Amino acid sequence: MKSAVITFPGSNCDRDMDVALKKFGFKNKMVWHQDIELPKSDLVVLPGGFSYGDYLRCGSMASKSKIMQSVINFANSGGMVMGICNGFQILVETGLVPGVLLRNKYLEFICKNVFVKISDKDNAYFKNIKNNVLELHIAHNEGNYFCTNDQLKEIEDNAQIAINYCNNQGKIEKSFNPNGSIKNIAGIFNKEKNVLGMMPHPERMIDPSLSGEDGSLFFKNLINNIK
Amino acid sequence: MTVNEKIAIDHGLKKDEYKKICELLKRNPNITELGIFSAMWNEHCSYKSSRLHLKKLPTKGKQVIQGPGENAGIIDIGDNDAIVFKIESHNHPSFIEPYQGAATGVGGIMRDVFTMGARPIANLNSIHFGSSQHKKTKNLLRGVVHGIGGYGNCMGVPTIAGQTSFDSSYNGNILVNAMTLGLVKKDKIFYSKAAGLNKPVIYVGSKTGRDGIHGASMASASFDDKIEEKKPTVQVGDPFTEKLLLEACLELMAGDSIIAIQDMGAAGLTSSSIEMASKGNLGIEINLNKVPCRETKMTPYEIMLSESQERMLIILESGKEVQAKKIFDKWNLDFAVIGKTTKSKKIELFFDNEKVADIPVNTLVENSPMYDRKWKKAKLPKKNKINKDEINNLKIIEVLKKILANPNICSKEWIWQQYDHTVMGDTIQKPGGDSGVVRVHGTNKAVAASVDSSAVYCWAHPLTGGKQVVCESFRNLISVGAKPIAITNCLNFGSPENEENMGEFVECVQGIGEASSYLKFPVVSGNVSFYNQTKDQGIKPTPSIGGVGLINDYTKMITMDFKEVDNVVLVIGKTEGHIDQSLFARVILDEKNGPPPEINLFNEKNNGETLLKLIDSNLIKSAHDISLGGIITAISKMCIKGNKGINLKKPKYLISEIEYFFAEDQGRYIVEICKKDQKKVLDILNKNAVYYDELGTINENVLFLNEKTKVTIDELKEFNTKWLKEYMSN
Numbered sequence: 001m002k003s004a005v006i007t008f009p010g011s012n013c014d015r016d017m018d019v020a021l022k023k024f025g026f027k028n029k030m031v032w033h034q035d036i037e038l039p040k041s042d043l044v045v046l047p048g049g050f051s052y053g054d055y056l057r058c059g060s061m062a063s064k065s066k067i068m069q070s071v072i073n074f075a076n077s078g079g080m081v082m083g084i085c086n087g088f089q090i091l092v093e094t095g096l097v098p099g100v101l102l103r104n105k106y107l108e109f110i111c112k113n114v115f116v117k118i119s120d121k122d123n124a125y126f127k128n129i130k131n132n133v134l135e136l137h138i139a140h141n142e143g144n145y146f147c148t149n150d151q152l153k154e155i156e157d158n159a160q161i162a163i164n165y166c167n168n169q170g171k172i173e174k175s176f177n178p179n180g181s182i183k184n185i186a187g188i189f190n191k192e193k194n195v196l197g198m199m200p201h202p203e204r205m206i207d208p209s210l211s212g213e214d215g216s217l218f219f220k221n222l223i224n225n226i227k
Numbered sequence: 228m229t230v231n232e233k234i235a236i237d238h239g240l241k242k243d244e245y246k247k248i249c250e251l252l253k254r255n256p257n258i259t260e261l262g263i264f265s266a267m268w269n270e271h272c273s274y275k276s277s278r279l280h281l282k283k284l285p286t287k288g289k290q291v292i293q294g295p296g297e298n299a300g301i302i303d304i305g306d307n308d309a310i311v312f313k314i315e316s317h318n319h320p321s322f323i324e325p326y327q328g329a330a331t332g333v334g335g336i337m338r339d340v341f342t343m344g345a346r347p348i349a350n351l352n353s354i355h356f357g358s359s360q361h362k363k364t365k366n367l368l369r370g371v372v373h374g375i376g377g378y379g380n381c382m383g384v385p386t387i388a389g390q391t392s393f394d395s396s397y398n399g400n401i402l403v404n405a406m407t408l409g410l411v412k413k414d415k416i417f418y419s420k421a422a423g424l425n426k427p428v429i430y431v432g433s434k435t436g437r438d439g440i441h442g443a444s445m446a447s448a449s450f451d452d453k454i455e456e457k458k459p460t461v462q463v464g465d466p467f468t469e470k471l472l473l474e475a476c477l478e479l480m481a482g483d484s485i486i487a488i489q490d491m492g493a494a495g496l497t498s499s500s501i502e503m504a505s506k507g508n509l510g511i512e513i514n515l516n517k518v519p520c521r522e523t524k525m526t527p528y529e530i531m532l533s534e535s536q537e538r539m540l541i542i543l544e545s546g547k548e549v550q551a552k553k554i555f556d557k558w559n560l561d562f563a564v565i566g567k568t569t570k571s572k573k574i575e576l577f578f579d580n581e582k583v584a585d586i587p588v589n590t591l592v593e594n595s596p597m598y599d600r601k602w603k604k605a606k607l608p609k610k611n612k613i614n615k616d617e618i619n620n621l622k623i624i625e626v627l628k629k630i631l632a633n634p635n636i637c638s639k640e641w642i643w644q645q646y647d648h649t650v651m652g653d654t655i656q657k658p659g660g661d662s663g664v665v666r667v668h669g670t671n672k673a674v675a676a677s678v679d680s681s682a683v684y685c686w687a688h689p690l691t692g693g694k695q696v697v698c699e700s701f702r703n704l705i706s707v708g709a710k711p712i713a714i715t716n717c718l719n720f721g722s723p724e725n726e727e728n729m730g731e732f733v734e735c736v737q738g739i740g741e742a743s744s745y746l747k748f749p750v751v752s753g754n755v756s757f758y759n760q761t762k763d764q765g766i767k768p769t770p771s772i773g774g775v776g777l778i779n780d781y782t783k784m785i786t787m788d789f790k791e792v793d794n795v796v797l798v799i800g801k802t803e804g805h806i807d808q809s810l811f812a813r814v815i816l817d818e819k820n821g822p823p824p825e826i827n828l829f830n831e832k833n834n835g836e837t838l839l840k841l842i843d844s845n846l847i848k849s850a851h852d853i854s855l856g857g858i859i860t861a862i863s864k865m866c867i868k869g870n871k872g873i874n875l876k877k878p879k880y881l882i883s884e885i886e887y888f889f890a891e892d893q894g895r896y897i898v899e900i901c902k903k904d905q906k907k908v909l910d911i912l913n914k915n916a917v918y919y920d921e922l923g924t925i926n927e928n929v930l931f932l933n934e935k936t937k938v939t940i941d942e943l944k945e946f947n948t949k950w951l952k953e954y955m956s957n
Binding site: 009010012013015016019020048049050052053054055108109110111112137139141201203204206209210211 | 373376377380381382383465466467468470471558559643644645646647648649650651652654655657666781782784
């Protein structure tokens with residue numbers, strides 16, 4: 001399986017993603033934001049970080065990068081595109097997934113482990129993961145997902161919510177919401193579910209010495225589903 | 228403008244210093260030259276009050292590749308890997324403008340590390356605020372934490388450990404010390420020593436603006452009522468540009484075109500160019516019209532003294548300019564050839580075709596003033612006569628709850644959750660433990676780092692306090708299973724012109740030297756911050772020690788959380804019941820006098836090394852050093868972290884339970900072992916003449932001494948975690 005990770009100026013989880021993808025069997029290529037063409041890939045990843053310093057709305061500058069047209073075309077033709085953290089912010093800015101990401105409710109950067117409930121398994125990202133709840137890691141300042149009521153209805157009708165913040169039992173309640181996001185949303189798909197944007201970083205949880213191993217579950221499953 | 232003595236004094240120079248400048252130049256300096264002298268000769272850059280004493284610190288060791296004198300210290304961790312590290316203060320700017328002050332402190336120290344070719348792999352910090360009741364404290368704390376996070380998070384370097392304290396002596400002068408560790412291949416280290424004639428001098432990074440002019444001079448003066456007016460001297464950080472600069476520099480460093488490289492930190496272009504020339508025994512000629520400027524009509528004086536951030540000065544091999552420029556173009560950074568090396572041994576500056584400065588380099592460096600300041604020796608205070616009946620009537624659990632909720636002990640989760648501590652995917656011990664630990668990427672090795680200070684002990688007796696901080700750093704590394712290798716120190720003191728403050732400095736340094744020499748834990752880098760005072764009130768002497776150690780096999784790393792019910796808990800080291808200067812004495816008895824606990828270097832070394840042996844033999848399940856708050860505070864933290872309880876028994880001693888549990892005797896650890904290993908462990912401790920107590924066994928969820936003295940771990944946890952969160956949300 002071939003993957004590509006885009007490096008924007010200010011990306012800082014690009015190496016971590018490269019390490020994770022390779023560990024679980026992907027042949028990964030790093031792609032510079034000013035390239036025009038994507039290499040032939042089965043999966044394209046927009047990594048975390050602070051693209052262009054996030055001085056403007058997070059992800060908005062990166063969404064206009066040269067390479068992004070090619071990423072958008074790839075997604076529109078059914079290619080799998082995953083945006084993690086800043087990558088999720090870039091995805092909403094391109095319009096590939098609906099909604100926006102606001103500043104965290106308590107106005108503070110937050111770095112910790114959270115539990116998320118897999119809300120939809122009818123897609124290549126989560127299909128066949130036995131667990132319903134994953135323990136993942138978040139590290140962001142703008143992860144407060146928001147959308148209009150109409151958008152929310154559409155998202156729910158199409159089962160586009162990928163994961164929600166919850167407790168270790170899978171209970172989705174306000175008190176387990178770290179950033180104020182609407183309906184505890186931690187990640188969403190596009191309508192066709194080939195594009196996934198999510199705040200948690202699975203690439204930081206890929207061996208027992210790190211914060212946990214549920215990231216390994218995610219990647220192992222991912223490569224099997226792409227096959 | 229004609230320069231005279233008054234203008235020199237306004238630049239922070241003393242009368243006789245100005246006289247010396249005129250003698251060295253054999254004429255009066257012009258304004259640009261005066262600015263350069265004032266920047267190079269201030270305390271911050273010249274170490275004029277501290278140099279004499281710093282020379283006495285042990286700086287060599289088997290694993291030391293580079294000691295003090297470069298951008299950062301370097302130690303060998305085997306397999307051609309080396310760790311570059313340093314700690315630096317950014318106290319004054321952080322008090323004036325907490326967000327930017329702290330942020331640029333973090334940015335500055337990271338540049339010091341990647342200037343040497345190392346990729347930063349971990350950040351730490353030691354931050355000290357005034358009393359929690361003081362009206363400025365909350366905003367300063369919030370601003371500093373946001374600033375540290377804002378910069379480090381954006382750079383993608385994990386912040387893995389730190390220390391926060393509150394003490395009214397910092398009411399008017401907070402401390403922000405930032406430390407960075409970087410990883411470099413031993414054969415790819417870069418230094419700041421210029422070499423070769425007519426080599427191009429290159430400016431890269433951000434453009435030069437008017438920010439931070441005279442920042443170093445500001446950091447070398449005491450605060451007065453008008454500090455708010457000094458806001459323009461604080462630099463503004465841009466972590467995004469620094470991230471680009473990091474990647475661009477490392478890309479250029481992968482090749483062989485760099486002769487020397489130096490970041491522009493304090494005193495900007497002035498100190499960077501002069502240091503490179505001085506180390507290479509060369510001259511440097513700069514055309515200031517070529518310096519990329521952010522603002523129009525900047526004068527030579529402003530360009531030379533600006534402390535705009537995210538800039539580097541590079542001396543390149545001739546002919547490599549085009550190739551190098553390509554890299555900086557790719558990262559969208561300025562790149563300008565601004566001068567060349569010369570044989571003149573002078574710093575020669577040109578602007579609008581005129582020579583605007585012409586100074587022999589040695590006058591700025593070797594001839595900079597050095598003072599043997601007067602200082603007063605501190606006496607060891609007399610022991611307090613503590614009323615035993617009074618303290619024995621106290622209820623242990625009530626006291627413990629107060630101590631766990633004390634600002635200096637309570638959980639600092641509110642702080643470190645705002646720092647990205649897991650980026651780079653190698654953090655195997657997060658903040659909140661004895662040390663932060665990161666793996667050396669792609670190897671079985673890991674590096675542990677901790678930052679410590681004990682201002683109260685140093686204030687009560689500087690010599691003992693100085694020794695204690697080094698020992699505590701040593702213990703924090705050992706507690707995670709790391710072999711301590713070397714330290715970096717950030718020496719925060721009041722005015723060197725005050726004999727008592729100077730005495731505190733001299734004796735703390737002596738204490739640091741004695742301990743680090745005995746423990747073979749040399750000082751490889753550091754920085755001195757004097758004038759931490761408002762009007763004539765100095766802070767408590769606060770040397771911060773950043774210790775670095777190595778774990779050869781990271782799977783053997785130890786954490787402090789209790790692991791398993793029925794395991795046995797031991798105290799390593801002897802408890803004498805030293806209550807003076809303990810947190811217990813200050814918080815519960817309101818007693819501030821008395822000597823700090825004594826340091827026995829033999830015991831420190833022996834206890835620590837024996838514990839390392841036990842860890843290496845896989846006999847230790849968890850470990851934690853005993854510091855502030857004594858045995859029972861340490862135990863409580865291990866219980867809270869592991870979500871386990873303990874059945875305690877107080878060993879038979881002459882001292883009371885309160886003294887046993889809250890004393891702050893040094894050289895002690897708490898360890899958890901399996902019952903089946905008990906005999907083996909005790910044999911090793913006995914054979915090495917290490918004193919130990921059997922303290923109890925682990926249970927499900929209660930800290931239990933007897934029916935009257937017990938508490939659930941959930942309750943302790945609540946006391947430990949709620950104070951800071953509530954304080955910051957009100």
